[in-house]
Structures are given as C-alpha cells and as structure tokens.
Amino acid sequence: MSALLRLSHVTKVYRQGGLLGRRLITAVKDVSFELGEEPEILSIVGESGSGKSTVAAMILGQTVPTEGELQFAGKTVAIHNRAERTAFMKEVQPVLQNPFEAFNPLKRVDRYLFETARNFSAGKRPDRQQAERMADAALVHVGLTLEEVKGRFPHELSGGQLQRVAIARALIPQPRLLVADEPVSMVDASLRMAIVNLFGRLKNELGLSIIYITHDLATAYYVSDNIIIMRKGEIVERGRARAVLDDPQHPYSRALKDAVLAADFSPAT
Numbered sequence: 001m002s003a004l005l006r007l008s009h010v011t012k013v014y015r016q017g018g019l020l021g022r023r024l025i026t027a028v029k030d031v032s033f034e035l036g037e038e039p040e041i042l043s044i045v046g047e048s049g050s051g052k053s054t055v056a057a058m059i060l061g062q063t064v065p066t067e068g069e070l071q072f073a074g075k076t077v078a079i080h081n082r083a084e085r086t087a088f089m090k091e092v093q094p095v096l097q098n099p100f101e102a103f104n105p106l107k108r109v110d111r112y113l114f115e116t117a118r119n120f121s122a123g124k125r126p127d128r129q130q131a132e133r134m135a136d137a138a139l140v141h142v143g144l145t146l147e148e149v150k151g152r153f154p155h156e157l158s159g160g161q162l163q164r165v166a167i168a169r170a171l172i173p174q175p176r177l178l179v180a181d182e183p184v185s186m187v188d189a190s191l192r193m194a195i196v197n198l199f200g201r202l203k204n205e206l207g208l209s210i211i212y213i214t215h216d217l218a219t220a221y222y223v224s225d226n227i228i229i230m231r232k233g234e235i236v237e238r239g240r241a242r243a244v245l246d247d248p249q250h251p252y253s254r255a256l257k258d259a260v261l262a263a264d265f266s267p268a269t
C-alpha cells in the first residue's frame, strides 16, 4: 500500500557524556506508523521526554535514526547535502514551537517570505512581484495579507500573528506534509484554538497532511483524525483520535486524560 510517510521500527539512541561517564538514552524505541496518501492530521501526544520531538526531528531529516527506516513518498529519508535538503523541504516543512525564535528580531518578516518564495520556487527564480504574490497567497491561507505584515519586525506582531506568518512561510513551497512541534504552546491560550482550527482548514483546502505534536489533549481531540500516544519513547496507544480519547485503553492514556479533566474541573484560584 502506498503511504506518504512510513516509519518502520525506528529507534533513536543518544549518547551523553564523555568517555568515563557515557550514558545511552533511548529517546525513541521501535516506533512504527504511517500516514496514507489521503490528507490527515495525526497528533502525537505524550508528556515531556516521551520522544515526540525526536520523532519530529527524524521525520524532518534533522536526526538520523539509530535503527529502523523512515520513508517519505516511497523513498528512504536520507539527506546528505544542501540540494537534497532543499528538495526534501519542498515536500516536508517544519512549524516550530516558538515563532519568536524562528525569526531574527532585526529582520522584517516579509523578507523571510520573499526569500522562501525565491529559494523554493520550481523553475525560474520569481521576481519581486511574483514573490510578493506568492507571499500574499500563503498569508491569505492563514487569515492574513501581505499588506498587514509588510515592513513589520517580529516584535510588531503578536505571538499568534507571528505563528501564522511562520505557517504561511511553511506553505510557500507547497509541501505535502507539515510537522508542527508544539506549535501553540507559546501562543496565548485564547488564540490556540484559532491556530488549531487553521490546521483543519489547511488540510481540507490544500490537501495537506499535518503531524501535530502536543501535550495538549484538548486541541488534539478537537483537530486530529488519528492519534498516537507515546510514553518513554514507545507508542502505548493509537487509533482514531476521538475513539482513543473518549475511551482510552492504556493506563498511561487514561492517566493523561484524567490529568486534563482534573485541571479543567479544579476550582479557579
């Protein structure tokens, strides 16, 4: 069966420390899952240290697995040089946790969009006007316009706006997959849902698949088609998001859900 992304028995072991105090940390252990050709939102949830970011880094080709294989569109993910990285990033784009870290504070945000348009466009390098059109089209998909962000520095935008600009930038190469690692954890709580809703729209309107890494069960429940729950580097439960979260089977999944419910119903202080 064809798959957009396939992880087969992927393990990642980090070595820590020097010669004397060397320690091995198994961040991800024998993880297998796939995304089909149909656009979908797959959430990967788990508490801090469960291996979510390491899985994201391997999918993005930033970290090489110690064992196992990752395939994107039928080909093993292996990036050896700049040309291979550019080709891969046309298809698979990251969305980082902190948009303020993704942008240099001294550089106007529209410059990032134009550069991305120039670096990733197929065929002839777009001129200024074409780059502006590409940037504007991407911004419209995230509910902004070029007019609104033109000439602005990162600190002149809110965290939510800046995260949307970062997502617009990721859309410019017209990727097939976004890997969003905790994309709303630095965004004001009142704006989180708007960004998560945006993922749903991008899936439907652009046919994008999205891997949404989070420890926020509520947004994962709301937006995802499928969910994977990780604990200590291993997948402990997986399936359709609503089915899993409505009736979690693994004790760890139940504990995660109970923790959310307890927080929701705790008296305001």
Ligand SMILES: Nc1ncnc2c1ncn2[C@@H]1O[C@H](COP(=O)(O)OP(=O)(O)OP(=O)(O)O)[C@@H](O)[C@H]1O
Residues within 6 Å of the ligand: 014, 015, 016, 025, 026, 027, 046, 047, 048, 049, 050, 051, 052, 053, 054, 055
């Ligand atoms: N570069 C590294 N070198 C050594 N150990 C690492 C490295 N990156 C991650 N780890 C370890 O691997 C384990 C999994 O970390 P990872 O960041 O993938 O988990 P996570 O679920 O994304 O956590 P968080 O939500 O805190 O980012 C942790 O024990 C972490 O300390």
